[in-house]
Amino acid sequence: MPHPTPKPQQVHPAIYMMQQWQAFMDGVDRIITFYIAENTQAFEGIEWQRFSNNTSMPFQITQDVSKQLQHISSEKISHQWLRAELLPFINRDNLSINQLNLFSESEYLILLIRIQTAQTPILSYLFFRNDCSNFGLSDSNTQLEPSHKAIIGKMASQFASITINEFFAANQANEQFRKQTISILKSRHIEANSLKEQQTNWKISWLNTYLAEISQRDAINYVISEAAQNKLLHSDVSFEQAKSSIDMCIHYICNLLAVIPGDEVLIEESYLIIDEPKVKVPIIDHNNQLINRSSKTMLLLDRLENAAIRVKQQGQSITSADVGSNMDKPITAPAISDALRKNRVRILQLFEQYPQRWSLIRQSFKPIMNISARKNTTLRSSG
Known part of the structure; x- marks a missing residue:
């Protein structure tokens, strides 16, 4: 029986979402995503920066930050704009005056998107520029207005929902295809074994019938050893060739042992010669x-x-x-x-x-x- 096919390793939905965020909007220069990894209760983080080889790197957080993220993930609002000093994973003591000025109360430029899945909550923090280049416009002098942020927030939330739903739908379709393929392969394997077993049983039945017929014809009890039977069953010969081999073997044994009617003749493997086609x-x-x-x-x-x-x-x-x-x-x-x-x-x-x-x-x-x-x-x- 074939060994069970191992289940293919799937991409974590948070990793997949992180990859999709990178192409979401030109103005996103930095993304930090948090999620609960499999078999753990603590959050893990990954970070991406547009001007850092476009490679996602682990983002280290403390146990206290993980607890704060757990509370944040339980909130119902799908998205909200934040300032830097409001982020749980930012060390406020290390923020410079310029940074605080950059993220003043009127400058909420970090968009938090909450995604709830059956596996894990996903928190994505998207860092935007404070101009219209976020929309792919060349004019970078006009700052983001509240209306702009409302559009971006709604777009990002819908984008995340559609992306995650498509991710799980594709995974489900792939898993169903994988299971169906395995089922078909197993079914064909069982059918092949069943057919082979039926053919073997049919050959054994034919062999027993033929030996019974010639035993009655010659008044001699012809029996065949298991080794000789296996030799016939595993040989690629026609029924006519098998009959010819049995007849020649019986003829040889009867002459060798001077067999008379009423005797029993054992067809042994060493006496059975399978004639070439x-x-x-x-x-x-x-x-x-x-x-x-x-x-x-x-x-x-x-x-x-x-x-x-x-x-x-x-x-x-x-x-x-x-x-x-x-x-x-x-x-x-x-x-x-x-x-x-x-x-x-x-x-x-x-x-x-x-x-x-x-x-x-x-x-x-x-x-x-x-x-x-x-x-x-x-x-x-x-x-």
Whole structure:
């Protein structure tokens, strides 16, 4: 089963809001945002200054300031303009006279935006210039009027509300997409495993049925070991090839142990040889597109082997006449002899190349056995 996909790390809404504030209005030169981090009860702060590489940096505050921010975040008003000496995180003792003059009672140039979310309250302090360049105007001589501040405050509050709502909506959509994707992948994994299990069960059922059929046919109890069964199930062979492998294995064991009706035959892995898939006959692009001779010889041996298996299953002797009549396209015994004589050299080469193939005719079909015997006689004579 696949390992559960870890939940992707999400940007904190306060960090995201801080990034959006930076593009809110030209006149914002400094922003300080406070929020409660996950698994904590204290506020943390970050600061951004337009002329300081545009990089947000941590803003250190004391525990006392954190408590004051907690009280400020509980107030209901969405935004308000403040003076510097009214900020809880400003050390009033360090404010110069010029700074106090700059932020006189009539000069409220710091806009506080309160944002309430299910995760954390967010307090954003936006520091504006005292002129109309805040609106992107080139005229910087006209100071901000109360009407200007009212417009900016309302715009900033609405901007914050829309931005945060879109942030959570996008996160929710992404999370839903992530969960749905994981569900689809799990479903496909389960379906693949189920299909594989069904195929395995179907193969086992087929194997048991086939063994029962041939057991009844031969009056011999054929059983298969677990190792041999697994070898068949995990081999990429067709049902015809599987049947051929079982038949050859049974034939070998019955001859080896002189089995008689009523006996039990155990098909073991060591006796079970999985035949290679039959080689497709290659076509050579000559004038008449002649078939490769070696492949023709392999095809001849395959036809003889399959016919011999049918003859044996019928309880008949494996003779040239019976084999020829049981071939897909029946031929006479002299035709078989003539074909084997013409392909004798290639037959011997194929026997060496594929020692596990055509086992029945190599052991029980005299025309084939004679070819091998003549080869052995020649080797003994030359030695």
